[in-house]
Amino acid sequence: MNTTLRYLHHPSSQPCRAGLQFMLENNIPFEEEIIDITSDINERPDFREKYNPTGQVPILVDGDFTIWESAAIAYYLSEKFNCPAHWWGRTTEERGHIQQFMNWYAYTLRFGGGVFHWTIFAPMIYGEDKDFSAEIKRGRFLLYEALDVLETYWFKGNNQFVCGDAISFADLAASQDLASHDAGRTIPDAVWAKHPKTHAWFKRVMARPHAKAVSGWIYENVAKVLDEGVRFEFKRKTAVLKGSEVKSGHNHGISYAGDDDSYLKQAES
């Protein structure tokens, strides 16, 4: 007897959306639970103890088995539900290159997501008076470098998808990262114009019905922030992974530290 899969996620999260899109594309049955990451729910010790010590979503609960990290969830589900091989590669070489992409993506494009986070959400989380220019600057380096490598390396062969002629999880991960930038208008037109293959691919993947379905929330809500001056109330005061934190740790429940060294002092005492 199969248990019902529970998918814990939030539509503001790029990796959550990629995992969600994967399940929708493959007709995998699941129940979704929105984890309101504007609240402090995933800062709480009981949440971290039960699900994920980093407090991050997405999280998949399959009976007694819990797994987190968007890519790992999709990898697990792909095998469990015998999904079409193109999602993780049809040949040894393709499987290797998809792994290569996901490893490369994790420290480049994913961390460029900091430009979006520190521009759009961080002032509401940590205070409108704080200066996030160092974080944003770091994120721009990462983002622009990643776009250059996409354009000149991954799309060198004029392939339609990042790892070849078929869509894979790599496309979902990368396009959902860029969807946040698109919603937040954090990639200048001049930068897009220098990356025409990447831009065409992004539009191609985002035209898929499930891509639109999973990214509706972020486009709608970020437009409210940018065009109507709407502010969301964040009870949460810690960063979830956004990759370009300069003065604090990642995601282990440490508030944006500024010049606060107390975590380090305690760790070394």
Added chain:
Amino acid sequence: MNTTLRYLHHPSSQPCRAGLQFMLENNIPFEEEIIDITSDINERPDFREKYNPTGQVPILVDGDFTIWESAAIAYYLSEKFNCPAHWWGRTTEERGHIQQFMNWYAYTLRFGGGVFHWTIFAPMIYGEDKDFSAEIKRGRFLLYEALDVLETYWFKGNNQFVCGDAISFADLAASQDLASHDAGRTIPDAVWAKHPKTHAWFKRVMARPHAKAVSGWIYENVAKVLDEGVRFEFKRKTAVLKGSEVKSGHNHGISYAGDDDSYLKQAES
């Protein structure tokens, strides 16, 4: 007819050592080519064009097929050489958790490697007069958080290896990262003492003959730096991935930027 595998690497690199150990543990035949990353060889456009646009090692060349990213190389080789299943998981669940570990590791423990890089090598690369305290501080956050998650989550079940009762590539990746810290003495005794399961596991994995073989270089050469004041001459002036760069991009050929915004200005022009 099989071609001879070429493995391009350098023993100062944690991921290079993990990939090398994987090949030795599995008796995979290969020819090694040391890429002297103290030189500017992997800054050169022809190297990046031919092998890897990020300039990073390791790189595996298998005839016409080239693959980089240490984890992807080991994944590819594991399938090609039909290596024992424990290296990437024996069950659907174990395979999922190893993918989870590798994704988690990529933005936590791997980036904590910045403590080592910015303490030991960076002054020789960028200048002894430069102040890397911000980079080192960021790295300490990442490193200590990662050690906490290893101790309380990955080793919660008193398992002998990070993903269960059998060694996997996750163990090689994580232990070789810690080997650099151990060689560089960048984890204080007080921090190790708070992570006894992690410390015991580290010593267990490093006791394997192939772990010792691949990490000999780093222990010997860092000891010369720390104990004899030896300085290596670095012609290279760009960072390879060290994860805690604060003021520049990662690895795309951009020199340590300090307050230099020229890359960003050019990208947005």
